[in-house]
Amino acid sequence: MQEQIYLSNTYCFYKKSNILDVVQYRGESWIALEKNIFHPKGGGQPSDIGFIDGIKVIEVKKNKEGIVFLKLQDGYKPLGSVEAEIDKENRKKLAALHTAGHLINAVMKCQGFSYYSCNHEPRKSRVVMQLCSYVDKCIIGDMIEENVNNIVKKGFPVTATYSEEGLRVITIGHEIIDHCAGTHVKKTSMIEEFKIRSIKVKKETLSVGYDCSHTLH
Ligand SMILES: [Zn+2]
CATH class of the missing domain: 3.30.980.10 (Threonyl-trna Synthetase; Chain A, domain 2)
Structure with a gap:
């Protein structure tokens, strides 16, 4: 179960979270966080931009089941607990x-x-x-x-x-x-x-x- 923090608190810019899932999609690794602060692209709104453990998040998508996945720069694959941060401004x-x-x-x-x-x-x-x-x-x-x-x-x-x-x-x-x-x-x-x-x-x-x-x- 993924907690969609971006839906309940627009002003949560930073969160520690465990990794919920890692999947391969079109040769790229995508990760899902248990506590997700990233808004995925959709409804006319662009993806949030930000970092996971200081590594740039370059794309954010929601799958059919409603789980939000993040693609990280250079295919970085974090393990365990991570620090997620979105661009506040x-x-x-x-x-x-x-x-x-x-x-x-x-x-x-x-x-x-x-x-x-x-x-x-x-x-x-x-x-x-x-x-x-x-x-x-x-x-x-x-x-x-x-x-x-x-x-x-x-x-x-x-x-x-x-x-x-x-x-x-x-x-x-x-x-x-x-x-x-x-x-x-x-x-x-x-x-x-x-x-x-x-x-x-x-x-x-x-x-x-x-x-x-x-x-x-
Ligand atoms: Zn709205």
């Missing part, structure tokens, strides 16, 4: 970008748009909605920026619970509720410098490019 940045993605989605849903896809990679972060009507790019960009910043200022708590079916449910304030397995800030006021980077219309979609930071603490 990168984790905080991704949590801020990811949470802001929920806020954009919520603001757009209020305008009648439906979710299409997302990407929370720094400098490429965007939320893509299905286009439901003609839009003025400037007006909609200003509207999203203003509404998201209003939610940010209110400092709504961001909490995670599980449904009866075992799905993780993220609640922001009282009204924003999404199924999600990503990492989030504790409250919306931990997001800062939110701004719209671009608004693009492509075929039947509206792509909202954005950027933001995490507060210092």
Whole structure:
């Protein structure tokens, strides 16, 4: 059984853990930790970056059974207990970008748009909605920026619970509720410098490019 610490605590950046498993995949060695702090690539969010015993983690993937495996630089194969560390500033940045993605989605849903896809990679972060009507790019960009910043200022708590079916449910304030397995800030006021980077219309979609930071603490 692997404990997914990244799901319960965004701000756990360091953990000692035993090795749960080592597997070979396409000629590479991948390890799984009993106490896992690494977020795997998925749901529009990149993998966490970090180290195991000082050796760089270069890829993080989750298998069909939900076990998260790490690929280490140079095929390093640790034994027994290890020290796992993720890049703190990168984790905080991704949590801020990811949470802001929920806020954009919520603001757009209020305008009648439906979710299409997302990407929370720094400098490429965007939320893509299905286009439901003609839009003025400037007006909609200003509207999203203003509404998201209003939610940010209110400092709504961001909490995670599980449904009866075992799905993780993220609640922001009282009204924003999404199924999600990503990492989030504790409250919306931990997001800062939110701004719209671009608004693009492509075929039947509206792509909202954005950027933001995490507060210092
Ligand atoms: Zn999320």
